[in-house]
Amino acid sequence: MRPYTIAVLPGDGIGPEVVAEAEQVLEVVGERFGIRFILQRFAVGAAGVAAAGDPLPDATRAGLTRADAVLLGAVGDPALDQAPWHLRPETGLLALRALLGVFANLRPVSVLPALVGRSPLKPDRLRGVDLLIVRELTGGLYYGEPRGRRESRAVNTLTYSVVEVERVARIAFAAARRRRNRVTSVDKANVLEVSQLSRDTVTRVRREYPDVHLDHLYVDTAAMRLVSEPTAFDVILTENMFGDILSDEAAVLAGSLGMLPSASLGGGPGLFEPIHGSAPDIAGRGVANPIGAIASVALLLRHGLGLPDAADAVDRGIEQAIETGARTRDIAEPGGPELGTRAMGERIAEAVRIAECGVRSGDSLGDSALRIPHSALE
Protein backbone atom coordinates (compact mmCIF):
# COMPACT_ATOMS: atom_id res chain seq x y z
CA MET A 1 0.00 0.00 0.00
CA ARG A 2 1.39 3.42 -0.86
CA PRO A 3 2.06 5.81 2.03
CA TYR A 4 -0.42 8.59 2.71
CA THR A 5 0.80 12.13 3.25
CA ILE A 6 -1.22 14.02 5.84
CA ALA A 7 -0.70 17.76 6.25
CA VAL A 8 -1.10 18.46 9.97
CA LEU A 9 -1.96 22.04 10.94
CA PRO A 10 -2.13 22.19 14.76
CA GLY A 11 -2.89 25.93 14.87
CA ASP A 12 -3.42 27.79 18.13
CA GLY A 13 -4.55 27.44 21.74
CA ILE A 14 -5.80 23.91 22.42
CA GLY A 15 -5.30 23.06 18.71
CA PRO A 16 -1.79 21.59 19.23
CA GLU A 17 -2.94 19.80 22.40
CA VAL A 18 -5.82 17.93 20.74
CA VAL A 19 -3.93 17.37 17.47
CA ALA A 20 -1.10 15.62 19.36
CA GLU A 21 -3.65 13.02 20.51
CA ALA A 22 -5.11 12.71 17.02
CA GLU A 23 -1.59 12.08 15.69
CA GLN A 24 -1.02 9.43 18.34
CA VAL A 25 -4.19 7.65 17.25
CA LEU A 26 -3.08 7.83 13.61
CA GLU A 27 0.20 6.23 14.61
CA VAL A 28 -1.61 3.35 16.31
CA VAL A 29 -3.83 2.94 13.25
CA GLY A 30 -0.72 2.79 11.08
CA GLU A 31 0.87 0.08 13.23
CA ARG A 32 -2.28 -1.97 13.49
CA PHE A 33 -3.32 -1.87 9.85
CA GLY A 34 0.13 -1.71 8.27
CA ILE A 35 -0.47 1.72 6.75
CA ARG A 36 2.32 4.27 6.44
CA PHE A 37 1.28 7.83 7.23
CA ILE A 38 3.72 10.61 6.50
CA LEU A 39 2.74 13.46 8.79
CA GLN A 40 3.96 16.88 7.68
CA ARG A 41 3.37 19.75 10.09
CA PHE A 42 2.63 23.28 8.95
CA ALA A 43 1.72 26.52 10.69
CA VAL A 44 -1.68 28.18 10.39
CA GLY A 45 -3.50 30.92 12.29
CA ALA A 46 -1.63 32.85 14.97
CA ALA A 47 1.12 30.23 14.70
CA GLY A 48 1.49 31.20 11.02
CA VAL A 49 1.63 34.89 11.92
CA ALA A 50 4.35 34.14 14.50
CA ALA A 51 6.37 31.94 12.10
CA ALA A 52 6.02 33.86 8.85
CA GLY A 53 3.89 36.97 9.39
CA ASP A 54 0.94 35.33 7.61
CA PRO A 55 -1.98 33.26 8.99
CA LEU A 56 -1.66 30.98 5.94
CA PRO A 57 2.07 31.09 5.09
CA ASP A 58 3.40 30.20 1.63
CA ALA A 59 5.17 27.14 3.08
CA THR A 60 1.81 25.86 4.34
CA ARG A 61 0.13 26.49 0.98
CA ALA A 62 2.95 24.66 -0.77
CA GLY A 63 2.75 21.73 1.66
CA LEU A 64 -0.93 21.25 0.93
CA THR A 65 -0.26 20.43 -2.69
CA ARG A 66 1.52 17.21 -1.60
CA ALA A 67 -1.18 16.15 0.89
CA ASP A 68 -3.76 13.40 0.56
CA ALA A 69 -5.73 14.96 3.41
CA VAL A 70 -5.43 17.84 5.88
CA LEU A 71 -5.90 17.58 9.65
CA LEU A 72 -6.39 20.87 11.51
CA GLY A 73 -6.66 21.71 15.22
CA ALA A 74 -8.07 25.19 15.71
CA VAL A 75 -7.09 28.79 15.10
CA GLY A 76 -7.61 31.95 17.13
CA ASP A 77 -5.71 34.12 19.55
CA PRO A 78 -7.26 36.93 21.63
CA ALA A 79 -3.98 38.86 21.25
CA LEU A 80 -4.78 39.23 17.52
CA ASP A 81 -8.45 40.19 17.91
CA GLN A 82 -7.65 43.81 17.01
CA ALA A 83 -5.07 42.96 14.34
CA PRO A 84 -5.58 44.10 10.75
CA TRP A 85 -7.67 41.72 8.71
CA HIS A 86 -4.83 40.06 6.79
CA LEU A 87 -3.14 39.14 10.08
CA ARG A 88 -6.12 37.55 11.80
CA PRO A 89 -5.93 33.79 12.45
CA GLU A 90 -9.51 33.31 11.20
CA THR A 91 -8.54 34.91 7.87
CA GLY A 92 -6.00 32.11 7.46
CA LEU A 93 -8.65 29.44 8.07
CA LEU A 94 -11.05 31.00 5.57
CA ALA A 95 -8.24 31.26 3.00
CA LEU A 96 -7.36 27.60 3.63
CA ARG A 97 -10.94 26.44 3.06
CA ALA A 98 -11.16 28.51 -0.13
CA LEU A 99 -7.78 27.24 -1.38
CA LEU A 100 -8.85 23.61 -0.89
CA GLY A 101 -12.26 24.38 -2.41
CA VAL A 102 -13.99 22.45 0.39
CA PHE A 103 -17.51 23.74 -0.12
CA ALA A 104 -19.30 21.04 1.89
CA ASN A 105 -18.72 20.89 5.64
CA LEU A 106 -20.18 17.77 7.27
CA ARG A 107 -20.78 17.95 11.01
CA PRO A 108 -22.25 14.70 12.35
CA VAL A 109 -23.91 14.89 15.76
CA SER A 110 -24.83 11.85 17.81
CA VAL A 111 -25.28 11.28 21.51
CA LEU A 112 -23.32 8.45 23.11
CA PRO A 113 -25.68 6.68 25.55
CA ALA A 114 -23.19 7.03 28.43
CA LEU A 115 -23.14 10.83 27.95
CA VAL A 116 -26.89 11.44 27.87
CA GLY A 117 -26.70 12.77 31.42
CA ARG A 118 -23.93 15.24 30.55
CA SER A 119 -26.20 17.44 28.45
CA PRO A 120 -28.35 20.02 30.21
CA LEU A 121 -31.27 18.81 28.05
CA LYS A 122 -33.75 16.19 29.24
CA PRO A 123 -32.56 12.60 28.58
CA ASP A 124 -35.80 11.60 26.82
CA ARG A 125 -35.11 14.26 24.16
CA LEU A 126 -31.58 13.00 23.57
CA ARG A 127 -31.84 9.24 23.18
CA GLY A 128 -31.49 8.30 19.54
CA VAL A 129 -30.22 11.69 18.33
CA ASP A 130 -28.29 11.12 15.10
CA LEU A 131 -28.17 14.05 12.73
CA LEU A 132 -25.81 15.48 10.17
CA ILE A 133 -25.37 19.18 9.50
CA VAL A 134 -24.25 19.88 5.94
CA ARG A 135 -22.95 23.43 6.08
CA GLU A 136 -21.98 25.33 2.92
CA LEU A 137 -18.41 26.42 3.68
CA THR A 138 -16.89 28.60 0.97
CA GLY A 139 -19.61 31.15 0.28
CA GLY A 140 -22.15 33.42 1.92
CA LEU A 141 -21.41 36.22 4.36
CA TYR A 142 -17.94 34.89 5.12
CA TYR A 143 -16.70 35.55 1.59
CA GLY A 144 -19.12 38.06 0.02
CA GLU A 145 -17.83 41.27 -1.51
CA PRO A 146 -17.98 44.15 -0.85
CA ARG A 147 -16.93 43.93 2.75
CA GLY A 148 -15.26 46.48 4.97
CA ARG A 149 -15.46 48.92 7.78
CA ARG A 150 -15.28 52.66 7.98
CA GLU A 151 -15.69 55.01 10.94
CA SER A 152 -19.46 54.93 11.26
CA ARG A 153 -20.54 52.08 8.98
CA ALA A 154 -19.52 48.54 8.09
CA VAL A 155 -20.65 46.17 5.37
CA ASN A 156 -20.69 42.44 4.67
CA THR A 157 -22.40 40.88 1.70
CA LEU A 158 -24.58 37.79 1.61
CA THR A 159 -24.54 36.30 -1.86
CA TYR A 160 -24.96 32.79 -3.25
CA SER A 161 -25.09 31.56 -6.81
CA VAL A 162 -27.33 28.75 -8.02
CA VAL A 163 -24.24 26.61 -8.67
CA GLU A 164 -22.98 27.06 -5.11
CA VAL A 165 -26.33 25.94 -3.70
CA GLU A 166 -26.72 23.05 -6.15
CA ARG A 167 -23.39 21.44 -5.38
CA VAL A 168 -23.79 21.47 -1.60
CA ALA A 169 -27.42 20.34 -1.91
CA ARG A 170 -26.24 17.28 -3.87
CA ILE A 171 -23.92 16.39 -1.00
CA ALA A 172 -26.80 16.65 1.46
CA PHE A 173 -29.09 14.45 -0.66
CA ALA A 174 -26.32 11.91 -1.27
CA ALA A 175 -25.61 11.82 2.47
CA ALA A 176 -29.31 11.38 3.28
CA ARG A 177 -29.45 8.32 1.01
CA ARG A 178 -26.90 6.64 3.29
CA ARG A 179 -28.93 7.59 6.36
CA ARG A 180 -32.69 7.99 6.83
CA ASN A 181 -33.54 9.68 3.51
CA ARG A 182 -34.58 12.99 4.93
CA VAL A 183 -33.19 16.47 4.31
CA THR A 184 -34.32 19.58 6.20
CA SER A 185 -33.19 22.70 4.38
CA VAL A 186 -32.76 25.62 6.77
CA ASP A 187 -32.98 29.21 5.56
CA LYS A 188 -34.60 32.60 6.12
CA ALA A 189 -36.71 32.68 2.96
CA ASN A 190 -39.36 34.83 4.65
CA VAL A 191 -36.88 37.73 4.68
CA LEU A 192 -33.88 37.10 2.39
CA GLU A 193 -33.79 36.87 -1.41
CA VAL A 194 -30.69 34.71 -1.10
CA SER A 195 -32.71 32.20 0.91
CA GLN A 196 -35.51 32.28 -1.65
CA LEU A 197 -33.03 31.41 -4.39
CA SER A 198 -31.58 28.66 -2.28
CA ARG A 199 -35.00 27.23 -1.36
CA ASP A 200 -36.02 27.09 -5.03
CA THR A 201 -32.68 25.57 -6.00
CA VAL A 202 -32.75 22.88 -3.29
CA THR A 203 -36.34 22.00 -4.24
CA ARG A 204 -35.27 21.60 -7.88
CA VAL A 205 -32.16 19.52 -7.06
CA ARG A 206 -34.36 17.21 -4.95
CA ARG A 207 -35.99 15.96 -8.17
CA GLU A 208 -32.71 14.13 -8.87
CA TYR A 209 -33.26 12.30 -5.56
CA PRO A 210 -36.97 11.37 -5.58
CA ASP A 211 -36.45 8.80 -2.81
CA VAL A 212 -35.28 11.51 -0.39
CA HIS A 213 -37.85 13.49 1.59
CA LEU A 214 -37.25 17.25 1.72
CA ASP A 215 -38.71 19.82 4.03
CA HIS A 216 -37.84 23.45 4.74
CA LEU A 217 -37.53 25.30 8.03
CA TYR A 218 -36.76 28.89 8.88
CA VAL A 219 -33.54 29.13 10.84
CA ASP A 220 -35.16 30.57 13.97
CA THR A 221 -37.58 27.67 14.19
CA ALA A 222 -34.78 25.23 13.38
CA ALA A 223 -32.73 26.59 16.29
CA MET A 224 -35.68 25.96 18.61
CA ARG A 225 -36.47 22.48 17.23
CA LEU A 226 -32.82 21.44 17.48
CA VAL A 227 -33.02 21.50 21.27
CA SER A 228 -36.73 20.70 21.75
CA GLU A 229 -37.04 17.79 19.31
CA PRO A 230 -33.58 16.89 18.00
CA THR A 231 -34.52 13.33 17.01
CA ALA A 232 -36.79 14.83 14.31
CA PHE A 233 -33.73 15.69 12.21
CA ASP A 234 -31.74 13.52 9.81
CA VAL A 235 -29.72 15.78 7.45
CA ILE A 236 -29.80 19.54 7.97
CA LEU A 237 -28.68 21.49 4.90
CA THR A 238 -27.85 25.14 5.39
CA GLU A 239 -25.66 28.08 4.41
CA ASN A 240 -22.33 29.01 5.95
CA MET A 241 -23.24 31.28 8.89
CA PHE A 242 -26.45 29.47 9.89
CA GLY A 243 -24.51 26.18 9.86
CA ASP A 244 -21.80 27.64 12.06
CA ILE A 245 -24.31 28.72 14.69
CA LEU A 246 -26.54 25.64 14.57
CA SER A 247 -23.57 23.27 14.91
CA ASP A 248 -22.36 24.85 18.16
CA GLU A 249 -25.96 24.63 19.39
CA ALA A 250 -26.09 20.97 18.37
CA ALA A 251 -22.92 20.30 20.39
CA VAL A 252 -25.05 20.77 23.52
CA LEU A 253 -26.85 17.54 22.55
CA ALA A 254 -23.57 15.60 22.49
CA GLY A 255 -22.55 16.88 25.93
CA SER A 256 -19.70 19.21 24.92
CA LEU A 257 -18.37 21.31 22.08
CA GLY A 258 -15.21 19.22 22.45
CA MET A 259 -16.97 16.10 21.14
CA LEU A 260 -17.82 17.10 17.57
CA PRO A 261 -15.71 16.45 14.46
CA SER A 262 -16.09 17.70 10.92
CA ALA A 263 -15.15 16.78 7.37
CA SER A 264 -14.90 19.41 4.66
CA LEU A 265 -15.04 18.02 1.14
CA GLY A 266 -14.69 19.58 -2.27
CA GLY A 267 -13.28 17.00 -4.66
CA GLY A 268 -9.57 17.47 -3.85
CA PRO A 269 -7.89 16.66 -0.51
CA GLY A 270 -10.39 16.97 2.34
CA LEU A 271 -9.97 19.10 5.46
CA PHE A 272 -10.75 17.46 8.79
CA GLU A 273 -11.10 19.45 12.01
CA PRO A 274 -13.02 19.49 15.27
CA ILE A 275 -15.77 22.11 15.25
CA HIS A 276 -14.50 23.90 18.37
CA GLY A 277 -12.05 26.80 18.49
CA SER A 278 -8.74 27.47 20.20
CA ALA A 279 -10.44 27.75 23.64
CA PRO A 280 -8.08 30.37 25.12
CA ASP A 281 -9.82 29.96 28.49
CA ILE A 282 -8.39 26.44 28.93
CA ALA A 283 -5.38 26.48 26.55
CA GLY A 284 -2.04 25.29 27.92
CA ARG A 285 -3.59 23.43 30.84
CA GLY A 286 -3.83 19.97 29.30
CA VAL A 287 -7.54 19.61 30.05
CA ALA A 288 -9.12 19.97 26.60
CA ASN A 289 -11.24 17.14 25.25
CA PRO A 290 -9.43 15.57 22.26
CA ILE A 291 -12.45 13.54 21.04
CA GLY A 292 -13.55 16.06 18.39
CA ALA A 293 -10.05 15.93 16.89
CA ILE A 294 -9.78 12.14 17.15
CA ALA A 295 -13.24 11.64 15.65
CA SER A 296 -12.06 13.92 12.83
CA VAL A 297 -9.29 11.36 12.21
CA ALA A 298 -12.00 8.70 11.78
CA LEU A 299 -13.71 10.93 9.18
CA LEU A 300 -10.33 11.52 7.50
CA LEU A 301 -9.68 7.77 7.26
CA ARG A 302 -13.13 6.91 5.94
CA HIS A 303 -14.03 9.85 3.71
CA GLY A 304 -10.60 11.31 3.00
CA LEU A 305 -8.57 8.16 2.34
CA GLY A 306 -11.21 5.45 1.87
CA LEU A 307 -9.97 3.25 4.77
CA PRO A 308 -13.22 2.08 6.43
CA ASP A 309 -11.75 -0.58 8.74
CA ALA A 310 -9.26 1.86 10.21
CA ALA A 311 -12.02 4.45 10.60
CA ASP A 312 -14.21 1.89 12.39
CA ALA A 313 -11.43 1.11 14.84
CA VAL A 314 -11.11 4.80 15.74
CA ASP A 315 -14.86 5.27 16.16
CA ARG A 316 -15.10 2.13 18.33
CA GLY A 317 -12.03 3.20 20.31
CA ILE A 318 -13.74 6.49 21.24
CA GLU A 319 -16.94 4.68 22.20
CA GLN A 320 -15.08 2.14 24.31
CA ALA A 321 -13.09 4.76 26.18
CA ILE A 322 -16.33 6.58 27.01
CA GLU A 323 -18.17 3.35 27.91
CA THR A 324 -15.39 2.41 30.33
CA GLY A 325 -15.68 5.75 32.11
CA ALA A 326 -12.89 7.86 30.57
CA ARG A 327 -13.91 11.53 30.91
CA THR A 328 -12.22 14.84 30.33
CA ARG A 329 -13.36 17.72 32.51
CA ASP A 330 -16.02 19.01 30.10
CA ILE A 331 -17.91 15.68 30.16
CA ALA A 332 -17.09 14.48 33.69
CA GLU A 333 -19.76 13.72 36.30
CA PRO A 334 -19.82 16.47 38.93
CA GLY A 335 -17.13 15.48 41.44
CA GLY A 336 -16.27 12.42 39.33
CA PRO A 337 -12.86 11.40 37.98
CA GLU A 338 -11.30 13.55 35.25
CA LEU A 339 -8.60 12.71 32.74
CA GLY A 340 -6.34 15.27 31.09
CA THR A 341 -6.05 15.57 27.31
CA ARG A 342 -3.02 13.25 27.17
CA ALA A 343 -4.53 10.53 29.35
CA MET A 344 -7.78 10.62 27.39
CA GLY A 345 -5.83 10.33 24.14
CA GLU A 346 -3.94 7.34 25.54
CA ARG A 347 -7.13 5.59 26.66
CA ILE A 348 -8.57 5.98 23.17
CA ALA A 349 -5.32 4.94 21.45
CA GLU A 350 -5.17 1.77 23.58
CA ALA A 351 -8.76 0.98 22.69
CA VAL A 352 -8.08 1.57 18.98
CA ARG A 353 -5.28 -1.03 19.14
CA ILE A 354 -7.77 -3.81 19.82
CA ALA A 355 -11.16 -2.37 18.83
CA GLU A 356 -13.47 -4.45 16.71
CA CYS A 357 -13.79 -3.29 13.15
CA GLY A 358 -15.51 -4.37 9.96
CA VAL A 359 -18.31 -6.09 11.90
CA ARG A 360 -20.66 -3.31 12.94
CA SER A 361 -18.99 -1.09 10.41
CA GLY A 362 -19.59 2.46 9.33
CA ASP A 363 -20.30 5.88 10.75
CA SER A 364 -23.67 7.51 10.28
CA LEU A 365 -22.86 7.87 6.59
CA GLY A 366 -22.28 4.17 6.00
CA ASP A 367 -19.08 2.21 5.65
CA SER A 368 -17.76 3.54 2.35
CA ALA A 369 -16.33 6.95 1.64
CA LEU A 370 -18.80 9.70 0.86
CA ARG A 371 -17.58 10.99 -2.46
CA ILE A 372 -18.71 14.21 -4.05
CA PRO A 373 -21.35 13.30 -6.68
CA HIS A 374 -19.87 13.96 -10.10
CA SER A 375 -22.78 16.24 -10.99
CA ALA A 376 -21.85 18.48 -8.06
CA LEU A 377 -18.50 19.35 -9.59
CA GLU A 378 -19.66 20.25 -13.07
Ligand code: NAD
Ligand atom coordinates in the same frame (compact mmCIF):
# COMPACT_ATOMS: atom_id res chain seq x y z
P1 NAD B 1 -14.19 27.96 21.43
O1 NAD B 1 -14.82 26.89 20.64
O2 NAD B 1 -12.73 28.09 21.35
O3 NAD B 1 -14.59 27.76 22.99
C1 NAD B 1 -15.93 27.87 23.46
C2 NAD B 1 -16.04 27.20 24.86
O4 NAD B 1 -15.96 25.77 24.68
C3 NAD B 1 -14.91 27.57 25.78
O5 NAD B 1 -15.41 27.65 27.10
C4 NAD B 1 -13.95 26.41 25.66
O6 NAD B 1 -13.18 26.18 26.81
C5 NAD B 1 -14.89 25.24 25.40
N1 NAD B 1 -14.21 24.23 24.57
C6 NAD B 1 -13.95 24.32 23.24
N2 NAD B 1 -13.31 23.23 22.83
C7 NAD B 1 -13.16 22.43 23.88
C8 NAD B 1 -12.55 21.15 24.06
N3 NAD B 1 -11.98 20.48 23.06
N4 NAD B 1 -12.57 20.61 25.31
C9 NAD B 1 -13.15 21.26 26.34
N5 NAD B 1 -13.75 22.47 26.22
C10 NAD B 1 -13.74 23.04 25.01
O7 NAD B 1 -14.91 29.32 21.02
P2 NAD B 1 -14.55 30.85 21.42
O8 NAD B 1 -14.03 30.91 22.81
O9 NAD B 1 -15.73 31.62 21.05
O10 NAD B 1 -13.38 31.25 20.42
C11 NAD B 1 -12.00 31.22 20.76
C12 NAD B 1 -11.16 31.44 19.52
O11 NAD B 1 -11.28 30.32 18.67
C13 NAD B 1 -11.58 32.66 18.70
O12 NAD B 1 -10.40 33.27 18.23
C14 NAD B 1 -12.36 32.06 17.55
O13 NAD B 1 -12.32 32.84 16.39
C15 NAD B 1 -11.65 30.76 17.35
N6 NAD B 1 -12.44 29.69 16.75
C16 NAD B 1 -11.80 28.89 15.85
C17 NAD B 1 -12.44 27.80 15.29
C18 NAD B 1 -11.70 26.94 14.33
O14 NAD B 1 -10.49 26.99 14.29
N7 NAD B 1 -12.37 26.13 13.54
C19 NAD B 1 -13.76 27.50 15.70
C20 NAD B 1 -14.39 28.35 16.63
C21 NAD B 1 -13.72 29.43 17.16
Ligand code: IPM
Ligand atom coordinates in the same frame (compact mmCIF):
# COMPACT_ATOMS: atom_id res chain seq x y z
C1 IPM C 1 -15.79 27.09 12.84
C2 IPM C 1 -15.31 28.44 13.31
C3 IPM C 1 -14.90 29.29 12.12
C4 IPM C 1 -16.15 29.48 11.27
C5 IPM C 1 -14.27 30.65 12.42
C6 IPM C 1 -13.10 30.54 13.36
C7 IPM C 1 -13.84 31.33 11.16
O1 IPM C 1 -16.26 29.07 14.10
O2 IPM C 1 -15.03 26.37 12.18
O3 IPM C 1 -16.92 26.72 13.15
O4 IPM C 1 -17.00 30.34 11.61
O5 IPM C 1 -16.29 28.77 10.28
Ligand code: MN
Ligand atom coordinates in the same frame (compact mmCIF):
# COMPACT_ATOMS: atom_id res chain seq x y z
MN1 MN D 1 -17.93 27.76 14.63
